[in-house]
Amino acid sequence: MKSVFDFLGWFPENISTFGGELDALFAIIWWVCVGIFFLTFGLMAIFMIVYRNRDGHRGYNYHGNNILEIAWTILPTILFAGIGLYSNEIWEVTKYSNRNPKPDVEILMLGKQFTWMFLYPGADGKFGRNAYTDRTARADMSATNPFGRDSLDPAGADDFMVENQFRVPVNANVVVRGSTIDVLHSFFLPHARVKQDVIPGTWMNIWFNIFKTGKYELACAELCGSGHYAMRAEYQVLSNADYDAWLNQKSAEIKGMNAGVAEEPAAADTTAPKSM
Ligand SMILES: [Cu+2]
Numbered sequence: 508m509k510s511v512f513d514f515l516g517w518f519p520e521n522i523s524t525f526g527g528e529l530d531a532l533f534a535i536i537w538w539v540c541v542g543i544f545f546l547t548f549g550l551m552a553i554f555m556i557v558y559r560n561r562d563g564h565r566g567y568n569y570h571g572n573n574i575l576e577i578a579w580t581i582l583p584t585i586l587f588a589g590i591g592l593y594s595n596e597i598w599e600v601t602k603y604s605n606r607n608p609k610p611d612v613e614i615l616m617l618g619k620q621f622t623w624m625f626l627y628p629g630a631d632g633k634f635g636r637n638a639y640t641d642r643t644a645r646a647d648m649s650a651t652n653p654f655g656r657d658s659l660d661p662a663g664a665d666d667f668m669v670e671n672q673f674r675v676p677v678n679a680n681v682v683v684r685g686s687t688i689d690v691l692h693s694f695f696l697p698h699a700r701v702k703q704d705v706i707p708g709t710w711m712n713i714w715f716n717i718f719k720t721g722k723y724e725l726a727c728a729e730l731c732g733s734g735h736y737a738m739r740a741e742y743q744v745l746s747n748a749d750y751d752a753w754l755n756q757k758s759a760e761i762k763g764m765n766a767g768v769a770e771e772p773a774a775a776d777t778t779a780p781k782s783m
Contacts (some may be wrong), residue, residue, distance in 0.1 A: 514538070522719040522744070523699040528597045530700070536590060601701075604712040610682035612675060615639050616713075617653050618685070618692030618705050621734035623725065626654045626668050629758040635663015639684050639710055653688055664765060665758035671740040676750035677720045683713040693729035696742065702728055720744045 514537050515530050560566030599606050615626040615637070628634045638645045638655030647655035656663055675681045685694050685705040694713060695702045703713045720743075727738035745753065 519697045520719075521698065521700060522717050522721070522723070523696075523701065524716040524718060525597065525601055526698075526700040529601070532594050532597060535593075539586070539590075601714075607682060607712055607714045608680040608716070610714070611679035612681045614673075614675070614681065614683050615654060616673075616683050616685040616694065616705070618687035618689075618694070618727065618731075618738075619653065620689050620732045621727070621738040622670050623673065623694075623727075623738070623740040624653055624668060624670050625673055626656075626666060627754065627757065629665030629667055629761070630755050631662065631665055631758075633662045635660035635666050637663065637666075639686075648688065658765075665762055667757045667761040669757070673725050673740045673742040674750060674753055675717065675744055676747050677717055677744050679747070680714060680716050684710045685713055686710050690731050691729050692727050692731050692738070695726045695728035696723065697726070698723045704729060717744045720746055 514534050518530060518533075521527060521530060558564075558566065613628060613632075613634070615634070617624045617626075626634070626637065634640050636644055636657035638648050641657075644655040644657060647657070649655075654668065656666065683694070685703065686709060687705045687707050689707065691704055691706060693702060693704045696715070699715045699717055701713060701715050703711055705711055723742050723744065725740040725742040727735060729735075731738065
């Protein structure tokens, strides 16, 4: 059984390269808070008992003590500034887009009440024109084409979209560019120590590098509506071989589907203008 004093034991297993540092930061802040809690409430309890009003001892109220007030203003200031400086490096590493490593894999992600949609660049590793790569393609975003993909761009012929299925390779710098088509959502990978809000109208950079294969949980961490509790996706960290196999299979499927559509030009041509 885990000890209640093992604070980090309450966390899900860490699987990301920067997770250990974040956990250490959590533990330090936690133990500082525990220390201050017992110090302040312990002192309060002692003063209430020792200096209480009783026979032979009169309770005494006094207001204002400059030395004490200066002390309890300066000490927390030093403490908070210290935590801020200490945590700044890991904050920059995880959140600053100019500190993102060179991506091995790039994935686009959109939140939508109440599912997660992902666009993979396919086997060629290159996205065709879409609402992320080209801002003007934003106008093409719709319920049937959430990523605003340009079907005429050959680079996008093997790009494929999956819903509630998130797969990444192990030991790779994965960069996810995320947004949402409705309200705020929060992309939360508890085991990878990743949590990032996504905001309509802009793309957020999210990166991580996971060192352990397996099946984990992806959840929405922003109360986003009545179905929020069900907004989760299957999330798998695969070996490079398995990931490539999946990527190739999905790319082949989408290419086959695109080829099938192209073989029926007449039907497609007559319906297209009406739907626009
Ligand atoms: Cu959500």
